[in-house]
Amino acid sequence: MITHVYALKELRRRKYRTTINIAGFVIVVATLVALVTTARGWEAATAEPLKEIGTDIIMIYSAPVVPSGTGCYIANYLFTFPFNQTDIAEIAKVDGVDHAVPVLMHRMGAVVFTGIDPCETETNAVLPSNVVEGRYLTSDDGAVALVDCEYAKLNNLTIGSEVRYMKGVYDVVGLVDVDAANILPSHIYVNLPVCQKSLPGDNTGLVNLALLSVSDPRKVDAISEELKNQFAGSTPIAASDLAAKTSDIIVIGEETAWNISIALAVVAVLFTVRSQLAAVSERTREIGILKAIGWSKSNVVSQIFIESALQGAIGGLVGCAVGYGFAWYLLSNMGGLVDVDPIVLAAGFGVALISGVAAGLYPSWRAARLTPADALRTV
Amino acid sequence: MKSGEEVRAVDDMDLMVPEGEFLTVIGASGSGKTTLLNLLGGLDKPTVGKVVVGGVEVSGLGEAELVRFRREKVGFVFQSFNLIPTLTAAENVEAALAPTGMAKAERLERSRSLLESVGLKDKGARLPVELSAGEQQRVAIARAFANQPKVLLLDEPTGNLDTATGKDIMKLCHENSKKQGQTVVAVTHADYVKEFTDRLLYMRDGKVSSAAPEEEL
Numbered sequence: 348m349i350t351h352v353y354a355l356k357e358l359r360r361r362k363y364r365t366t367i368n369i370a371g372f373v374i375v376v377a378t379l380v381a382l383v384t385t386a387r388g389w390e391a392a393t394a395e396p397l398k399e400i401g402t403d404i405i406m407i408y409s410a411p412v413v414p415s416g417t418g419c420y421i422a423n424y425l426f427t428f429p430f431n432q433t434d435i436a437e438i439a440k441v442d443g444v445d446h447a448v449p450v451l452m453h454r455m456g457a458v459v460f461t462g463i464d465p466c467e468t469e470t471n472a473v474l475p476s477n478v479v480e481g482r483y484l485t486s487d488d489g490a491v492a493l494v495d496c497e498y499a500k501l502n503n504l505t506i507g508s509e510v511r512y513m514k515g516v517y518d519v520v521g522l523v524d525v526d527a528a529n530i531l532p533s534h535i536y537v538n539l540p541v542c543q544k545s546l547p548g549d550n551t552g553l554v555n556l557a558l559l560s561v562s563d564p565r566k567v568d569a570i571s572e573e574l575k576n577q578f579a580g581s582t583p584i585a586a587s588d589l590a591a592k593t594s595d596i597i598v599i600g601e602e603t604a605w606n607i608s609i610a611l612a613v614v615a616v617l618f619t620v621r622s623q624l625a626a627v628s629e630r631t632r633e634i635g636i637l638k639a640i641g642w643s644k645s646n647v648v649s650q651i652f653i654e655s656a657l658q659g660a661i662g663g664l665v666g667c668a669v670g671y672g673f674a675w676y677l678l679s680n681m682g683g684l685v686d687v688d689p690i691v692l693a694a695g696f697g698v699a700l701i702s703g704v705a706a707g708l709y710p711s712w713r714a715a716r717l718t719p720a721d722a723l724r725t726v
Numbered sequence: 727m728k729s730g731e732e733v734r735a736v737d738d739m740d741l742m743v744p745e746g747e748f749l750t751v752i753g754a755s756g757s758g759k760t761t762l763l764n765l766l767g768g769l770d771k772p773t774v775g776k777v778v779v780g781g782v783e784v785s786g787l788g789e790a791e792l793v794r795f796r797r798e799k800v801g802f803v804f805q806s807f808n809l810i811p812t813l814t815a816a817e818n819v820e821a822a823l824a825p826t827g828m829a830k831a832e833r834l835e836r837s838r839s840l841l842e843s844v845g846l847k848d849k850g851a852r853l854p855v856e857l858s859a860g861e862q863q864r865v866a867i868a869r870a871f872a873n874q875p876k877v878l879l880l881d882e883p884t885g886n887l888d889t890a891t892g893k894d895i896m897k898l899c900h901e902n903s904k905k906q907g908q909t910v911v912a913v914t915h916a917d918y919v920k921e922f923t924d925r926l927l928y929m930r931d932g933k934v935s936s937a938a939p940e941e942e943l
Contacts, residue, residue, distance in 0.1 A: 350824075352813075352817065353810070353812065353813060353817070353821070356812035356813065357812055359812075360811075360812050632808070633810055636804075636808045636809075636810065637810075637821065638769075638793075638796070639767070639769055639796060639802050639808075640796070640797070640802065640821065640822040640869065640872075641793060641794075641796045641797025641798070641822060641825050641826075641873070642793075642821075642825050643790070643793040643825060644789070644793075646824075646825050718769075718770075719769045719796075720764045720769040720770040723764075723769070723804075723808075
């Protein structure tokens with residue numbers, strides 16, 4: 348058939364209308380690709396530092412569960428109350444949880460003091476791999492500390508220096524660089540029992556944070572739900588949740604991105620249907636000629652269909668490029684990770700193509716119904 | 727044939743056109759000429775009576791058979807050329823071949839040779855708007871001949887042309903149809919068409935007669 352040649356020429360003939368239709372599809376696809384890519388990029392950027400310390404979920408208590416101990420703001424407005432260290436073993440038993448690691452954090456002014464169990468070397472607030480100078484902690488260590496290298500630089504601390512926190516004095520044995528400090532800011536790390544003893548109040552056997560790794564990261568939401576059910580007052584926070592909780596940037600979820608795009612697609616389809624109906628009406632005589640020279644209803648239908656689908660396909664391709672470009676611009680400025688997901692691009696293109704085809708259904712049916720004699724009588 | 731409530735565009739007509747004949751029907755505007763061609767070409771159906779072309783009762787054909795009939799058995803040439811404005815001359819001819827399922831290479835070759843046969847060998851890539859009125863009608867003739875139809879229906883083929891060009895067009899139709907043994911029914915009100923016809927009929931108020939009406943005489 349020459350329908351695709353004819354379709355392209357017809358689209359070129361109606362430049363203004365074609366541009367408007369294609370622009371509609373571009374907006375749909377660009378919105379979808381930009382929102383989904385941005386949401387994923389931001390989520391990945393948030394999850395990346397946590398993954399570096401082997402953490403999929405941070406579990407805190409948003410309400411008091413024990414009468415004493417030290418709570419802490421772990422991020423801007425996110426306060427965690429203390430809970431029994433023995434709960435950690437129970438948390439580790441929840442289906443899907445691989446590791447559960449106790450952490451006690453305390454903040455005084457801008458400085459955060461963190462107690463860790465140095466035996467946990469796969470999931471922890473700081474890992475041996477984060478040590479850039481000196482050594483990691485051992486379970487036998489007493490008044491010794493690891494210090495964040497930025498904090499050490501600001502305070503002229505080196506290996507062998509003494510670092511003070513409240514009334515405690517600790518020998519610096521290692522300098523560490525932890526990306527996760529962007530999310531879980533900490534400056535001084537000591538052994539958990541040392542931390543528990545040095546903080547004000549009775550913190551014996553208490554922690555205020557559990558870092559969890561899961562066996563299947565795709566099940567993070569289900570595991571979080573299960574944790575919430577089993578441990579009353581607890582708040583399991585996945586990486587993506589943390590992004591929303593710790594930043595002022597509004598993060599649009601992937602589901603919302605899809606919903607917005609589908610709503611826009613419906614509007615684009617309606618506009619294109621209207622536009623294609625007008626095109627069919629203008630071309631009534633042409634359709635009559637084609638029928639007079641032997642085109643069947645299905646030939647006419649495919650002609651109008653191809654025109655709609657072509658507009659959708661062009662809009663889809665341009666929309667993918669525009670959406671990806673926009674996501675790249677946003678994430679570059681927000682510090683997110685830009686990742687091209689062929690599935691998102693294919694989905695965006697598919698939405699445009701399906702919308703284009705859907706927009707051609709009614710107009711092509713109208714065109715096919717025309718009798719050749721009536722169509723030819725049209726001036 | 728009823729058109730609307732009361733008007734009978736073609737009324738009480740009993741017309742037989744032998745195979746290979748070039749018949750010309752002359753009549754004024756509104757006399758029913760185009761309706762007659764639409765009936766013969768399967769574009770319209772009579773409310774009463776029947777139309778038989780090449781032994782096939784056209785008026786009784788279903789949609790699919792009618793499409794095949796229009797595609798294979800008849801070729802139309804219209805007064806206003808009726809070319810698709812966005813397609814080139816060659817593509818306009820190809821448009822008639824496309825629904826037959828013919829391979830692209832064969833279609834291209836056939837449209838090239840058809841354009842050559844109407845004297846437009848080098849104008850296949852031109853758009854209708856880039857051609858003169860006479861050339862556009864030649865493209866329309868090439869398109870009408872594309873599927874080697876048994877019947878050629880000419881609806882005022884010279885209506886938009888000057889006399890010299892009109893005569894050229896009629897000569898072209900006449901020669902090609904005789905070469906291919908086609909039956910031609912031409913409706914017109916151009917007097918010079920008489921030169922190219924085997925039989926002349928006059929049409930008035932939906933009726934045909936072999937005698938010219940008084941005003942024609």
